[in-house]
Amino acid sequence: MSPDPQRCWASGRITVVADNTLRVEDILRRFPSPVFLGGGGQKQVYRVDHPEHGAVVVKIGSCRSAQELERIQREVDLLCDLDSPYFPKQFAFERWDSQRFCIVEQCVPGQPLTELLDRIADEAAALGLLRQLICGMSLLWSRRVVHRDLKPANIMIAEDHPRIIDLGIARVLDGTSLTMSHAPFGPCTPNYASPEQLTNRKRDIDHRSDQFILGIDIAQILLGGVHPFDPHGVRQGASIPENIFNGRWCRDTLRQRCASSTYTLLERMLGHHPYQRFRRHEDLAQALSALNEG
């Protein structure tokens, strides 16, 4: 038996339906003109016109483990609670048995920052973006949630303000960890991870880890798209993670590319140890605000 669309898709909350036979086509049949955006293997993503919400993204997938499904469910829960313009709105989440799921969320406008890294030439624009990202992230940080994957691909740039996507590996600091305890790497994208994530020092992972990754993103913009820990730029190390691990980045080049006050801010955000970064996210916002005023 198919789930009742009215019941399942209106609240934006999790609905669990016992139906192992439902296919992707059955789900998509509810919407006119689905456009395949990408995916493969475990997940397919479509853009559809939702009768109530307009353009939405439908993600249909299956998980390899109950743990993965829990993580997805937690992301949806979190986004539902946030209700922030900086994060995509969640309209619905359904799961079938323990493996399959479907998410309906706001279609986020704009382009991923990945495609614009070398096109934001202006330092003021880069700092403006940082300010907006901090404004958005403060909502998460004040709930003691860490995104852990704030790479450029997870930042969508739109005309009004950026959107932060993919909270799949976000960590609730007071919650039970869903991650492997003894994995050599913590969950992260190694090229955009803090040293404590790379070494999986869980105790040290907090909002300051996100601060470090945002530091990489903004430095990369100011360096015209070159990753600040790139071995070619640093002229040391064999890989970006190795340079992050050893605290080697293009300090001199960045110093030449931006105002000294901006450099000082980024240098602190990129502090090798969490204690060297801004202690509270309010301190970071305040330092940035002082920079803008100056």
Place this chain on the structure above:
Amino acid sequence: MARLYHQLGHRFQWSLSSIQTDATGDGTIVGPRYMAPQKVRAIPAALRQSSLFDPQFFLPNSARGKLPEYSFFPEVLSGGFTTEEWGPEMARSCADRCLSFQNAYEFEAVVIPTRFYEGMPSNFISKQEAQFVVPFLQSIEASGTNDRPVFLQLILTDQMLKDESYRSELLNWVTSYPELHGVYLVYYVHNRQKQITDIQFLIGLLSFVGAIKSSGLSIAIGYANTESVLLLCAGADILTVGTYENLRMFNLKSFEEPDESPRRGPTPRIYVPRLMQWIDHQYIGAIGAVVEDLGEYLEDNEHSVRMFEPTYNWHFTKPEPYKHYFVSFARQFRRLNSHGADAIVDAVLEECRRATQGFEELNEAGLVFSPESGGGHLASWMTTLNLWRGGR
């Protein structure tokens, strides 16, 4: 600007009268080991409001002195403290009572106590968190009295502070609590001499204090001896003076079960700012024989007048040497403290050079000091400042 507090313990009345009469302190650090609750209550309210209360949970299973009079002390509350039985409920009850006491007496900040651990245990952070830090933070949040600044006490061994990796872990941990306003640091140095000469330790200590300050937290340092002048350079907010050595050199002797062996009273000494050292009183006459004006040399003050009388009975139970120390050290502390952040290292280095020169002159005149009264620490202190300033 750093403030000078009195670490209160045995003979705390000398400290209180020195603060009131000689203005030698900006506040106090109160401890229950030597002060019953009614004595704490007797401290003038204005002074309590610029004081910290150290619950002294160093050894939570040993309630010595006046500690049994405090219902929140772990051994008292649990009727026999053991780590295994110190569960979340007991820890929370302890936190509630201890916070209630600190709030009722209107201390300037709330201190979250932690316990002492030897060496550098790998589970130091998780144990402190579970036993004290988290229950206290929960209690603070629940009490709704979080308008008062919150300080976390840290009792660190010399090994912890010398090991860069361990130090970083501690710093990452302490700075991870947005609820905190400051750290109340106590350091324990194994087999220490009267003055600390371990350069690696001193650099570790200065680095730790500097990092805490850079993070935006305040730092109060308890049980400090005259190495306070070095800690001024790292930006410490509160430093301490105290009567007896056990208030200027942290150790657990007075918190452990009493041992039966007879104890010898300390040799009476006089603090000589000019030499940056405590000098055995028996040298006073010898110094007087070679310097032009002994009174000026020893920074004479009203307390020393009696000490220099031939009939004066030097004994550790007499207040004059300690009150003289409070006055002369407070003066030296404030003079150095008046230098700005950029100039203070040079000022302290100059003070050390001057003291070294003072010892050289006395040596040339034939005075040979024992290591406990000599200037051997000054070379270590100057080296420490030079290396620390150079970032090494």
